[in-house]
Amino acid sequence: MGYGFSAADIAYLASPPGAAALAEVAELELSAASQLADVAAMRRAHRDHAPALVETVRLRRRAAAKLSGAQHWLFTDDALQQATPTLVARHRARRLAGRDVHDVTCSIGADLAELARVCPRVVGSDLDPIRLAMAQFNLTQPKPTTNTVLVRADALVPCSTGTAIVADPARRAGGRRTHDPAALQPPLPDLLAAYAGRDLAVKCAPGLDFDRLGWAGEVEVVSLDGAVREACLWSPGLTEPGITRRSTVLTSAGEAITLTDTDPDEIPEQPPGEWIVDPDGAVVRAGLVRHYAARHGLWQLDPRIAYLTGDRLPAGVRGFRILDRLEFREKSLRAELRRLDCGALEILVRGVDVDPDVLRRRLKPTGSLPYTLVITRIGRTATAFLCRASR
Known part of the structure; x- marks a missing residue:
């Protein structure tokens, strides 16, 4: 569960003395071998602030590969686990560029930071006062945003008008990850009902059964560097007509490759070629294997199996x-x-x-x-x- 931060902890960490203390702790090894000595030294130097300082530095180190600017941010353990990787958040923000947006589950601000770059006005809200205070601080790093307002509010009680809604329900129930839409926090059916008729983008676990959900808009499955990161439900007003499934393959090098179910999917049936290709997980989970094959001149080993085959490899793909x-x-x-x-x-x-x-x-x-x-x-x-x- 990690350390339980208090409002006093946040106030201290966000202050100049807290920043100086964090810089001091960041010089420590904080490994399994040095932990006892490092923590003891911090307790002597910073007394009651030591646990918050040590936890923040540990979380910043964990966040470095996931979030841009993580070396300056504040986190809780749970919030960091659920935070959207920066490149994924940036991709979603681009799809909302130019819109006024309200992130109704803003947590520590990972999505807000990217939305603020491309949206004229951004509202962030959350019920958790600690995460909200962390978001307030994070949005000042490295310099304050000028187009973002933060408020404490229940995601199921609309408090903005004229905005596109972004939501990221927590995917853990009883300490375990859940694929049950009704077990999310807030529950997905309740969230969809609360914003019926609004333009809405909801981040979800890619393992949800979207066919059973009966979603009328688009389901986009996103991967980053070969790992499936999330699915996002886009309401009809935020997607192109006719698209119900999309896969987006992102890389740390800045590439973004997209397929939709409006792309061609006619492929031949013939014996195995020279190569076998295992499509990216985003393509498989979005149900776009045939579309991927058609784009790259491939075909399936078996019509019910996601392995593809062909005589040439798509550029940059491991085969x-x-x-x-x-x-x-x-x-x-x-x-x-x-x-x-x-x-x-x-x-x-x-x-x-x-x-x-x-x-x-x-x-x-x-x-x-x-x-x-x-x-x-x-x-x-x-x-x-x-x-x-x-x-």
Whole structure:
């Protein structure tokens, strides 16, 4: 759960003496080996402020890879876990550029900071006074925003007019992550009802069953550097006519590749090509595998499986060159891997009930050459492709 910050903690951390103390703590190692000595030294130097100082520095270090400017921000542990990565928040903000926006679950301000860059007027609200105080401070770093107002308010009680609504319901219930829309905080059905008829963007877990939700607008699934980060529900007024599914693939290098269900999805049915391609998770979860294949001249190994194949790799995509196609039988696989001097073995599985780690131990590769084993189902048959990864 992390340290429980108080209003007095926030006031101190945001003050010049607090900033000086944070700079002092930032010089400490704060590792498992040095923790006792470091904390004891901080208690002697800063007494009751020591826990808040140490926790803030730890959280800033954790946030460095996720949030721009994290070295200056204040967080709680839970708020940092749920905070939108800066590049994802920036992507969403671009879609709202030029609009007046109200983030009704603003927390510590990760989305607000990006909205304030491109929106003329921004309102942030939250019920948690500690997170709200942190957001107030964070929006001054490195310099204050001039177009943002923060208020304490319940997300389910509309308190703005003429704004597009942004919401990020908490996805933990009883300390565990939940995929139940009614178990979110605030509950997703209640949130949608509270802003019926308003332009609305709601950040959700990508594991939600969006078909059962019956959402009338667009569902966008976003990944960053190969990891699926979130889904966002966009109301009809915030998307283009006809689009109900979108995948957006972001990279730290600044690339953004988008597919929608209005893109072509006609692909051939033919035997495996030279390569196997495992599409980005955002493409798979958005249900746009065929659209991705059509864009890149690929086709499916099996119409029910998300693995694609073709004779050329899409630019910048990691793929697996097929060396051999084998029956999925452990004994014959083990013998073939031994014959090929297989050492490091990457195992990818889709459509077959196989645990890659367990199978790797059973195959016992002890050689010197790296291979990839792609195990999938083609028709009714479990099939193994022995491959060499492109990188």
